[in-house]
Amino acid sequence: MSLLAGGLVGAALAFMATQSIQAGRSAPALAAALWPLNADAFAHRAAYQLQGKITAENLAKAQNDALWALRLEPGNVVAARAMATVALNNGDEARARRWLVNSERKSRRDLPTQLILIEFAVQHGDVKGALVHYDRALRSNRQSAAILLPVLIPALDDPAIRAEVIRLLAAKPDWRANFLLQLIGTSRSADTIYDIVRTAGLRPSDPLELERLQGAIQRLVALGSYDQARKLVPTHDARLIRNPGFEATNDYPPFDWQIVADGDLAGVIEPGETASRGNVLHVEAANDRKGAVARQFLTLGAGHYQLKFVSGGNGRADGNPEIVLSCDGTKREILRAVVAAGEAARRNALRFEVPSDCRAQWLAIEGRSSLAEGGGRPWLDEFELVRL
Structure with a gap:
């Protein structure tokens, strides 16, 4: 289960730093000083102060900035998330969770919030809860795939996690195609590739989905899982040689010509x-x-x-x-x-x-x-x- 987290709080903090710098152009502190009535400037300065070595002074400053941002704009997601981070550093998980839930209610597009909620769910053994936040992050933020998929794919070797991801994929989320591409290219578990692709409902009539299916078949052959690879071929041919007269298309190499x-x-x-x-x-x-x-x-x-x-x-x-x-x-x-x-x-x-x-x-x-x-x-x- 811990495989589903893989240091996502650290990834969240690193992402927050980048986001804060971008929001303040180059210096969040300067942006807040020049624009004292702008909630975003103070929210991002609060988030920026929570990077690197955390001190009591930094926590206090971050909390003051976040609270000021929330007074200016009660729905500021970055400020709510900064308050959650302060609570985490003070060892108050219950308070941090309340702030994160509040942040998510305002917007599910905030990636750091989703990353920390994943880590919370993992710590409490909540596979379904963790994957709900995986799904939300992958649906709402394009940058999330680079952080989440390298963590998720190795975790799929756990049958319980794999079963829940199969359930998510049944809804055909928009991140499915990219996920399958990375799964097929990087996973070394034949069972994982086979189970996911077999249940993904890929349509050979769709060129992109046919490409994914072909890739999975070839990957399973390369892994030495010949029976599973052959089972993914949707057109059954009882003959020992497929397309013996070269009359059909060769859609499923290497089993086809x-x-x-x-x-x-x-x-x-x-x-x-x-x-x-x-x-x-x-x-x-x-x-x-x-x-x-x-x-x-x-x-x-x-x-x-x-x-x-x-x-x-x-x-x-x-x-x-x-x-x-x-x-x-x-x-x-x-x-x-x-x-x-x-x-x-x-x-x-x-x-x-x-x-x-x-x-x-x-x-x-x-x-x-x-x-x-x-x-x-x-x-x-x-x-x-x-x-x-």
């Missing part, structure tokens, strides 16, 4: 020579280039398999495409085969074995440039993977 387009080395999906053929993957490599033009991530269990596919368009004696299957995380290959030459469509079948210590695999189609001129344009289609 990752197509390379790198100048002299590229995989190009386009219609085949006949209408009945549909789309095919053309393998293009030139100028001594060699490497993968398409890859797909697989999670095959240990055992024997057969990979079938159709090839054609290749009349060259060299530079034929290759099919490579390797274990994820290592360079160990369990299959490498050169696609047989031939202009006409032909069916191919390759057998291989997945060892028990190869939890996941990369299926790659590699292109190789040819020394010969001409010789057609190799293509592949109709992949099928069966367990024997």
Whole structure:
């Protein structure tokens, strides 16, 4: 639970100092002296005096300034918050809480007030209360995300906190997109990423939400949580190879095809020579280039398999495409085969074995440039993977 606080009172005080300097242009004390009937000037001078080393003299001055500001403007949020800070430094938490509640009633946009209220809730074991103030701060102040999200995201490893945040996200607050981006990019907990994204109600029809979903899938794969990553893919495909005929869009890499387009080395999906053929993957490599033009991530269990596919368009004696299957995380290959030459469509079948210590695999189609001129344009289609 203490993870939800993470020194937010300190962050609040630092923010107050910056805010006070900005409010007084450069010197809050000078601003108050030059404008003695302005409540904001005295309120910010009070807040500014509560920075750094706190002394009895500073507390007294801050309290006098804050009270004067409240006389001039009873609804001054900064002054009410300064009074709460004075009470905190005097060890009177009950009085500080009353001032903070008063401050929040006047405006929920005051970030330091929300930060201190979060810390109060955390100290009393009130997860829901702390997250209410997280939500209010994130909704009302753009600067809050830089302070709060680095504290909130590690705290989500606690299932109780995670459940409450999931409840907040169900309302689709405007901070959700930024939160998900930071969560996916920084969290090292696969369970946290999976639980949050699974329940976030992301719509693949929305380009931004599709991007978040893709990022979560790829992050879970990188963390080695393959089953959770696959469960986030909204389109179920019982086949061992997704989009085997290149007819659909590849929206969910690495479980869908990752197509390379790198100048002299590229995989190009386009219609085949006949209408009945549909789309095919053309393998293009030139100028001594060699490497993968398409890859797909697989999670095959240990055992024997057969990979079938159709090839054609290749009349060259060299530079034929290759099919490579390797274990994820290592360079160990369990299959490498050169696609047989031939202009006409032909069916191919390759057998291989997945060892028990190869939890996941990369299926790659590699292109190789040819020394010969001409010789057609190799293509592949109709992949099928069966367990024997």
